[in-house]
Amino acid sequence: MESESSSRSTESIHILVIEDERKLASAISEGLCQGGYRVTVAFTGEGALKVLSEKHVDVVLLDVMLPKMSGLETLREMRKRGFKMPVLMLTSKGLVDDRVRGLDAGADDYLVKPFAFPELLARIRALHRRVIPSAPTRISLDDLSVDLSGRMVERGGRILELTEREFDLLEYLMLNKGTVVSREMVARDVWKSEVRYTSLDNVFDVHIARIRRKLDDSFERKLLHTVRGVGFVMRSGEE
């Protein structure tokens, strides 16, 4: 009932994915492996508890809807047995009730299905980090440098003029540089909107287009990339 996927480094973070939907489980497992995590998949709560008793697990990804032993029951049992690692719940219902019950049962965070993969990665990073490192004042990528306290953007020695909103968006992308940021994350973290809606989507596109014009148009190497259907990412490589 379980399978372990190998990873790039043995010291990497070990994630236990408890999900009975096999297609989703294998997709998550694959995606996490690509992200450099070590992954074990359990399809039932009972199987998960067995894995936990045998191996060291850093983060648990738990589906609420499981056959036989439900996700909440599994979570309670885990906590009862003294497993204290962070747990990220996957719920398919967007009802507040469900979230509250999950958090009450000892979950550290929750994510509503269908979720965007970059969002899942971001949540796992946040959970594992636990202690938030002190915010940097300057982030650089290639020849781009963003001064967060002075709100200044410089590339190749030239200062770029950005509007306030453009800067907010760029700052967010830079804080997550190297990883893809989904539209949901942008809506929530930059536009402070709990729901993502079409009007906002159009607004993002315009802002992204403007930032790209100022940031990348006159340079050979492009830094702001759109991963079609997934989101946006700041990186200096190809693609």
Added chain:
Amino acid sequence: MSAWISKIRNRLTLWYVGIFGLILFGFVCVASALHYLHLQDQLYHAEIQDMETVEGLLYFEPDGRLSLRQDYFIREEHRLLLDRLLEVLSMDGNVLFRNSKLGNDSLGGARTASEGSADFFRHSLRLASGTHVLVLSHIRPVEGRTVLIRVGYSTEPIRKQSIQLFGLLILVMPFALLAAGFAGSKVANKALDPLSQMAQLTQHITAHRLNERIPVSNADDELGHMALVLNDLLERLEKSFQQLRDFTSDVSHELRTPLASIRSIGEVGAQADYEAKKYRDIIGSMLEEVSRLTGMIDTLLTIAHAESGVLALNRSEFSVNELVQEAVSIVRVLAEDKGQAILLSVKDEVDLSADRPFMRMALVNLIDNAVKYSPEKSEIRILVEIVQASAVGDSSMVRISVADQGPGIPEDARERVFNRFYRLDESRNSEVQGVGLGLAITNWAVEAHGGIVSVSSPANGGSLFSMVLPVTPVNMIANT
């Protein structure tokens, strides 16, 4: 039995009979007791007369014995006096006389302190033989010597008579109760029959026949009121069933479009060998459609939750002016892209108590709508002002209106613009993104706050959307 008792009409009858029986029993007891007391009273008066007669008949014989004149009893009616119990005591307690009826029994033994001192002294006692007697004592002089005369009557006959009466009344009770039960069940049936009729009718009304109604015979009585309430419930049920049906058909229709795209793109992609970049493009394109689907489902769920009342408004107090400016700042980039100008004029500064994120979404949708359907280089005017509304209490209302220079909305479509998935011109829509949920969300958000969204077409062209909101929350039931 338990099934029988579980029916209201039977319980009612049972209660009725029970209470009636209790009252009747009490009444019988009181009547018997009163009857007994009345007879005892009569006995007492008879004893007084007897006492007076006896006093006249007592005499001392030469040897000092006390006797009763016997010649008196020659007359038949006076023989009755022989039925009494008679005892005469001297003041020092010696028995001077006892009649034959009394024999060796004593009518109360030695004299008690108060006995006979004042007029006639009445008391009840029980003889050694077990008979209950009512005794009358009187002190009076007989031929110069003071004696205590006691006259007693057995109360046995009147006791018997009373018990007989009691028994007779009790015997009649079952018949009375039977009659009461019969009458009670008739009354209960009469009262409850319309109810079971109503239940029968209601039973026939299923999800597919929600248009049927219960006939109301008299709207003023309780049952008529009940029927009205049920009818009202049916009406709301029918409405929500209809909404659900519309919703389901809308959704299945709307979900088909992105699903069809995903399927076609995937199928085409799977059939030929492409280079990696092309595949990434195909997957991206599919993901875009998935994202559209997800967004649609999220929005629909929000509306569904809102309509079923699950979603609670999280009210806070904020400045309308700031909210409008924020919404404009979000959408402004879209307008700039089309060379449009958004002109905001705030006539009145107002603080509003509402759910800010929802109101922001409503406003953004409204302004975005104006941007979307207006030609390039046109103007969008937003006006914030206070209006006095007499319709909703006397609290003042704030109106936020968005006027564009677009094609306007034909009069027959103005109502439906706010419906889910309603889009005006299907042909033009392909180039304008959106799924026709924006205005539905706006409509819901405003209505949830007790406000109204409306659209009109001013004489100088374009369309004018305006939302009117109560400044302070009004208690109202959403979706009426």
